[in-house]
Amino acid sequence: MSAIQNNVESASAAYSAEFTKGHLALPPAKKYLVVTCMDARIDPAQAFGIELGEAHVIRNAGASALDALRSIVISEQLLGTTEIVLVKHTGCGMLTFANDAAYDIVDKNLGAEALGELKDRKLDFLAFPDLEQAVKDDIEFLKGTRLVPETVTLSGWIYEVETGKTRRVV
Amino acid sequence: MSAIQNNVESASAAYSAEFTKGHLALPPAKKYLVVTCMDARIDPAQAFGIELGEAHVIRNAGASALDALRSIVISEQLLGTTEIVLVKHTGCGMLTFANDAAYDIVDKNLGAEALGELKDRKLDFLAFPDLEQAVKDDIEFLKGTRLVPETVTLSGWIYEVETGKTRRVV
Numbered sequence A, B: 001m002s003a004i005q006n007n008v009e010s011a012s013a014a015y016s017a018e019f020t021k022g023h024l025a026l027p028p029a030k031k032y033l034v035v036t037c038m039d040a041r042i043d044p045a046q047a048f049g050i051e052l053g054e055a056h057v058i059r060n061a062g063a064s065a066l067d068a069l070r071s072i073v074i075s076e077q078l079l080g081t082t083e084i085v086l087v088k089h090t091g092c093g094m095l096t097f098a099n100d101a102a103y104d105i106v107d108k109n110l111g112a113e114a115l116g117e118l119k120d121r122k123l124d125f126l127a128f129p130d131l132e133q134a135v136k137d138d139i140e141f142l143k144g145t146r147l148v149p150e151t152v153t154l155s156g157w158i159y160e161v162e163t164g165k166t167r168r169v170v
Helices: A003-017 A044-048 A069-079 A099-110 A112-120 A131-144 B003-017 B044-048 B069-079 B099-110 B112-120 B131-144
Strands: A032-037 A055-060 A083-089 A153-159 A166-168 B032-037 B055-060 B083-089 B153-159 B166-168
Touching (some): A032 A069, A083 B003, B099 B112
Parallel strands (some): A083 A153, B032 B055
Antiparallel strands (some): B153 B166
């Protein structure tokens, strides 16, 4: 067992000992979903006010709506959510590199076969150079795709890792 | 403003008023990442013992390692994580339908053009019929891809939404 694995076990023992929410239903009680970044400095439940059972939380590098699309369609079409809250954040790693640079790093660190797999899978790292524009672009993407009906409520936000504040962009 | 949007603003005001973690660095302090489901009944920070700043948290429908691959590569190759904790859970929505059924629902709810977009994007919903096997399969996928080097520590777990417990599978 690694130290991390030990930590999961001890945290789980403490959490489950006090757990009283075993009755919650599968569909989110407040019928919304949050798309945000995987960044270690974001605690969506605390920062965005989500109680257990209320909302789906989708997280990926950069809070990409495109990358989240499979999960969004499942959330809306199979589990009844009707609102999307998309939150990117200041200091995001996706602001710090371009796709080509990331490909070069994979080539250098993992070798030509890994780079080949990256290309075979057509993996786009979906980096972005401008934070506010990226929020707007993702909301436009969600407005544009036929997989998100017009009845779904959309909003785009920026979480500030320096202050803990979340402010609305669109 | 919707009720959900008002809730984000009021939660943010309260959270930022007490916020003292504005100094945290971009790379996760404990150099690991968690892949888990978007399910509303999971609070990864509490259930798996993650303090702010310690770990990347990737969430998607079903905690799919394949769907998370872009984020995993970024986490490892650009932000220095060296361990993956993958956690699926009991009562997962992905256990309740097959790909074809989900396609039919999109067709019925959103129409033929949406179904066409789904097919154009080659969106696979990545449902699974057996929970433990799905955890094992995802760990095998991570072992098999050249985009995750052999030096990365892997473990697969199941979170029980009924009890709040997380138990190791592999």
